[in-house]
Amino acid sequence: MNTLSNTSHSAAVPETLSPGLENIVAAETVLSHVDGAEGRLIVRGYDLAQLSSRSFEAVLGLLWRDFAAGPSSEAEIAAALGRARARIFPLVKDGLAATAELTQVEALRLLLSQLSDEETDYHYIVAVAAVPVFAAAIARSRAGLDPVAPDPDVSHSADFLKMLHGKEVGSELVGALDTYLVTVADHGLNASTFTARVIASTKAGMFSSVIGALCALKGPLHGGAPGPVLDMLDAIGAEHNIQSWLTDALGRGERLMGFGHRIYRVRDPRADVLKTAVAALRDSGGRIGFAEAVEREALALLAQKKPLRPLQTNVEFYTALVLESVGFPRESFTNVFAAGRMAGWTAHVLEQDRVGKLIRPQSRYIGPSPQRTL
Numbered sequence: 001m002n003t004l005s006n007t008s009h010s011a012a013v014p015e016t017l018s019p020g021l022e023n024i025v026a027a028e029t030v031l032s033h034v035d036g037a038e039g040r041l042i043v044r045g046y047d048l049a050q051l052s053s054r055s056f057e058a059v060l061g062l063l064w065r066d067f068a069a070g071p072s073s074e075a076e077i078a079a080a081l082g083r084a085r086a087r088i089f090p091l092v093k094d095g096l097a098a099t100a101e102l103t104q105v106e107a108l109r110l111l112l113s114q115l116s117d118e119e120t121d122y123h124y125i126v127a128v129a130a131v132p133v134f135a136a137a138i139a140r141s142r143a144g145l146d147p148v149a150p151d152p153d154v155s156h157s158a159d160f161l162k163m164l165h166g167k168e169v170g171s172e173l174v175g176a177l178d179t180y181l182v183t184v185a186d187h188g189l190n191a192s193t194f195t196a197r198v199i200a201s202t203k204a205g206m207f208s209s210v211i212g213a214l215c216a217l218k219g220p221l222h223g224g225a226p227g228p229v230l231d232m233l234d235a236i237g238a239e240h241n242i243q244s245w246l247t248d249a250l251g252r253g254e255r256l257m258g259f260g261h262r263i264y265r266v267r268d269p270r271a272d273v274l275k276t277a278v279a280a281l282r283d284s285g286g287r288i289g290f291a292e293a294v295e296r297e298a299l300a301l302l303a304q305k306k307p308l309r310p311l312q313t314n315v316e317f318y319t320a321l322v323l324e325s326v327g328f329p330r331e332s333f334t335n336v337f338a339a340g341r342m343a344g345w346t347a348h349v350l351e352q353d354r355v356g357k358l359i360r361p362q363s364r365y366i367g368p369s370p371q372r373t374l
């Protein structure tokens with residue numbers, strides 16, 4: 001191929017090419033660190049296991065600390081989120097009709113687009129408040145139900161479930177959802193967070209940055225695995241089918257959904273936290289015992305069939321069970337993920353704003369040399 005590689009243009013382009021940006025450090029952050037070799041997730045100096053007993057509001061306070069002058073205590077953040085949810089609710093009525101033909105995550109993208117970057121007052125709080133209001137209304141509309149107005153006086157997780165079900169639900173369900181939101185709040189420089197930081201670096205604004213992040217999360221390689229975990233459990237059907245179904249799937253070279261991870265080479269710490277949350281829901285019905293039996297058999301078979309590749313349960317396996325148990329339809333799972341990850345996206349946008357440097361990597365030109373004539 002005729003390329004410019006020997007021209008003076010290419011002299012300034014570094015030799016190293018990393019198409020997936022693996023092993024490239026593109027940002028410094030105080031927000032979170034993923035230690036894949038040790039199986040640890042550290043969020044602002046705390047192990048995820050330590051944070052899992054804290055509320056989502058407390059973790060928001062931790063992530064936003066030093067970056068924003070607004071509400072900082074758990075109670076102040078809860079109150080500010082409640083007010084913001086109530087303020088946003090009228091946008092549901094204006095936007096919902098236009099979402100009928102869209103998937104639930106596309107509908108969320110459209111409803112969020114009503115927020116203007118010109119509004120700069122506590123935009124990070126508005127962004128976090130907006131997702132449950134919109135996601136609950138979208139899920140209800142797919143079931144032919146009217147949206148339910150927020151209750152500013154209850155916690156963010158309690159209100160999310162109240163807006164979804166149209167009534168208050170038990171504290172064990174609220175606790176499980178809260179643990180889920182905390183568990184997924186931030187996770188290093190993943191694809192959606194990087195997207196948010198790239199957009200933030202152009203000074204496009206908070207809402208544009210987090211909507212861009214949502215677009216990245218929408219891809220099945222990032223935000224899409226918990227639905228397929230439930231599809232797998234549906235396909236297995238009953239305890240007596242577990243071993244034969246899994247053996248056949250592995251025999252056909254298929255991947256078992258909810259196992260393996262690109263970065264965690266030991267156990268995914270988020271899976272442990274969610275496993276505990278799921279255990280607390282055992283008495284709420286559902287198929288938790290069945291899923292645990294599937295997990296046991298899958299781990300045994302994976303260890304036997306892939307002895308050189310440690311394959312452990314990942315966050316998606318227990319995410320599927322938590323979200324199903326608290327009543328979300330699987331088509332809304334990516335939106336619930338976005339409700340939690342919005343914590344990290346907003347914090348990264350605030351942090352990137354402080355950096356103030358446009359993110360602009362280089363590409364290596366491998367097309368033809370300029371032609372003399374058109």
Ligand code: COA
Pocket residue numbers: 225254255256257258259260261262263306309311314315316
């Ligand atoms: N079930 C069965 N085999 C699996 C597997 C799974 N869930 N995950 C990886 N493997 C096997 C591959 O088939 C491959 O085997 P081979 O070497 O004999 O060909 C080996 O492990 C390495 O696979 P690779 O794709 O290189 O691993 P990875 O670390 O890049 O993959 C995932 C990470 C997440 C993409 C992968 O584990 C996967 O597809 N898991 C299922 C989907 C899922 O749960 N996604 C949510 C992630 S949070």
